[in-house]
Amino acid sequence: MHYELYIDLFFLINFLMDYFLLLMVGKMLKCRIRRLRIIAGAMVGAFLTCIFVVFLRRKIWRLVLFHGVMNMCLLKTGLGIKEKRTLIKAWILLYVSAFLLGGILNVFQPYVRGGAVFLILAFAGYHLCLGIWDLLAYFHKNMAGSCRARLYQNGRECEIYAIIDTGNRLRDSLTGRPVHVITGEIAEKLGCTDFSSKRVITYQSIGKENGTMPILMLDCLCCRCEKEEKWVEKPLVAVSERQKLSNVYDMILNPDDL
Known part of the structure; x- marks a missing residue:
């Protein structure tokens, strides 16, 4: 040919x-x-x-x-x-x-x-x-799994396991910024115990149609996933009334902020 x-x-x-x-x-x-x-x-x-x-x-x-x-x-x-x-x-x-x-x-x-x-x-x-x-x-x-997260507030630091949840689409109604979720125990470790003057965010979950959680603004958040660090300045977190979110992680990350 x-x-x-x-x-x-x-x-x-x-x-x-x-x-x-x-x-x-x-x-x-x-x-x-x-x-x-x-x-x-x-x-x-x-x-x-x-x-x-x-x-x-x-x-x-x-x-x-x-x-x-x-x-x-x-x-x-x-x-x-x-x-x-x-x-x-x-x-x-x-x-x-x-x-x-x-x-x-x-x-x-x-x-x-x-x-x-x-x-x-x-x-x-x-x-x-x-x-x-x-x-x-x-x-x-x-769709990544759990990762390590470090939270900073008023000179205090707390390192925990967190999960990036695509179902978490919480946003602050005032600023429109994404909101993460932490447990009350983690909030206490960061020195945040008085929520009487804090704004709240509403949410819906299984068994709870109109729940509310107080919102905090932390100094900084650092997430480490697959050898890559992501820093978020002044992140907004909602404090869950539950002391434990699961046996593995203590924080639900909002992927829109990462």
């Missing part, structure tokens, strides 16, 4: 794909995006692809150089990644992104009749892939 390869068109297609893939991986890893560097990385990837396709005949060498040397050069040039662990993670994300973007373009391949249409589809596929990634990251963040 005979194929004709238009090297200029082949280079352009690979350049565009590498450009979008580098942008996706950079945003997934939250790297500092430099457009000129991304362009340089995409050009390196497209150039090496052309060289390997034209001059390499043995499939084993193509396999090694394509998936090893070329992709590493692509990532190092385009994103400036030097740390080995981050580079491996970027390499994996590159293939995940290529799989998603390639699948999207393959679906619409019968409708591609020109370079402009391909460019539009590649651009749309790029944003769709990022949207899928953001959606997965959102669910991962909001």
Whole structure:
């Protein structure tokens, strides 16, 4: 079977794909995006692809150089990644992104009749892939399990187990800010015992349709989930009348504040 390869068109297609893939991986890893560097990385990837396709005949060498040397050069040039662990993670994300973007373009391949249409589809596929990634990251963040939390109030500190509950959508009616929930025992450890002058928030739960809880403003809240710390200044917490929320955790975190 005979194929004709238009090297200029082949280079352009690979350049565009590498450009979008580098942008996706950079945003997934939250790297500092430099457009000129991304362009340089995409050009390196497209150039090496052309060289390997034209001059390499043995499939084993193509396999090694394509998936090893070329992709590493692509990532190092385009994103400036030097740390080995981050580079491996970027390499994996590159293939995940290529799989998603390639699948999207393959679906619409019968409708591609020109370079402009391909460019539009590649651009749309790029944003769709990022949207899928953001959606997965959102669910991962909001469906995470328990974490460690440190509460600070008037020079006192209390470290407890907390849970990020997607069902907690409590908000202060006055400020509209998200509200977390702690137990009365934790409030006492922070020196908060007098709630007579505090505002209250209403809530509904199983067996209680119109409950109320006093609201406190703490000095600071620090949550540590999966080696990542999140600091919240002046968080609002509601004090539950229950001394224990469960046998595992003493605080229900509102995901809208994290």
